[in-house]
């Protein structure tokens with residue numbers, strides 16, 4: 363039953379006025395993430411985007427991140443220093459009346475589940491490719507996560523100032539490996555050392571690196587001004603390439619919004635070229651916050667009542683604030699400072715006295731926030747990943763996923779007296795999403811699961827630093843874990859009986875199975891056809 367939460371500030375505003383304001387604000391939000399393989403230029407592009415957005419004071423903070431190369435020890439140190447750049451952070455900037463919320467995703471190959479979860483909180487993604495490398499392993503992995511929700515993807519082919527691959531070859535690679543239609547919206551003029559700019563295929567104009575940000579409007583590829591502006595040896599190639607590209611595909615906004623076609627931009631983040639064009643594209647084509655499916659109904663962003671979900675928890679972001687911050691993505695309505703929201707999972711009221719906006723390293727208290735925005739809510743462990751917050755309605759948003767961890771380790775402590783402390787620490791760190799916790803049903807010691815090895819190092823360091831627990835991690839002999847899903851209680855019981863040494867419960871008491879190999883998993887599937895062994899589970 364819906365339980366009313368006592369009204370907070372703003373309840374005197376007429377609902378129509380709130381609805382109009384919410385609709386207006388939602389429509390000008392663009393909430394996105396950058397997906398890229400390490401070294402493709404995500405950090406450099408982020409910095410340039412922020413500069414374009416007038417958030418110049420942020421550039422230093424981002425630069426600091428770009429300068430340190432990501433060795434494991436650096437990351438550990440930063441995680442320990444509570445720098446926010448290791449894990450997801452949120453950067454907000456405004457340009458031409460559009461509010462951009464850029465949700466940062468760690469690009470290291472040892473990345474954690476935070477990366478995946480962040481992608482559940484965005485409405486679009488920019489896929490950055492290195493012109494010389496094309497689609498790389500991590501690009502593909504992140505792309506697949508976007509595809510699960512059909513997130514529209516804008517492609518930025520970076521490092522055009524360096525010798526790269528043939529452009530048609532790159533486009534074909536995107537189409538083939540990602541099964542994603544491509545539509546170049548710009549075409550490069552010259553390549554590598556000869557690269558001088560781009561020609562805008564949708565709004566005929568020439569963008570030259572040397573000219574700064576002022577494009578030259580043209581009537582089309584035949585415009586004689588093109589010959590005057592572009593060196594002779596390049597103009598022919600441009601005309602040929604651009605004509606062929608136009609003949610091969612045209613940008614279809616509907617297909618883009620459905621996640622089946624990507625517009626392609628070209629540029630050089632390092633030389634700050636193509637970045638404004640990309641931002642224009644995001645403002646023009648990327649969708650504002652849309653409707654979101656909850657368990658009982660679909661929520662529209664312009665609804666006046668606030669709804670949102672927690673996609674990330676971070677502890678001790680700031681050594682001066684030893685609290686946990688829950689990152690809430692707002693789906694509908696207006697968040698006002700001082701509101702009391704309902705945590706649907708428990709029915710508890712959560713006061714939001716100081717919602718935080720994130721500007722790179724600074725945290726600022728927000729007076730109000732709207733759909734598409736991400737705010738931080740300080741709390742002492744009440745909020746969990748996947749939690750839905752509302753003004754009283756009992757609905758739960760779907761889709762903050764848990765992924766089957768790829769590394770499973772038994773936690774060993776030498777000091778038996780510390781067992782209780784370890785338990786509490788693991789519970790808390792699990793709720794924060796640092797690890798997943800499994801309790802084997804045969805009573806053996808707890809098992810932790812992580813997606814990347816770095817997460818395990820972070821866990822060890824945090825157990826020691828924050829809980830004074832010295833733990834080691836030992837092999838479990840298991841290589842694989844799956845959630846066991848079925849409606850058939852008898853089949854489940856049979857499975858439990860015959861596999862009592864390889865099963866456990868997760869933190870939410872869901873049944874999981876461990877396997878020593880993929881072959882074993884397949885065997886189990888054959889032997890227990892009434893059960894499903896799933897790799898991905900939505901929270902709640």
Ligand code: GDP
Pocket residue numbers: 398399400401402403404405406407428469520521522523524629630631632633
């Ligand atoms: P990230 O790992 O994706 O965040 O990549 P970075 O932004 O840290 O960039 C990786 C390296 O590529 C750095 O040395 C950058 O200076 C360089 N880089 C980034 N963008 C460009 C570009 O457009 N052109 C060239 N030549 N180098 C670039």
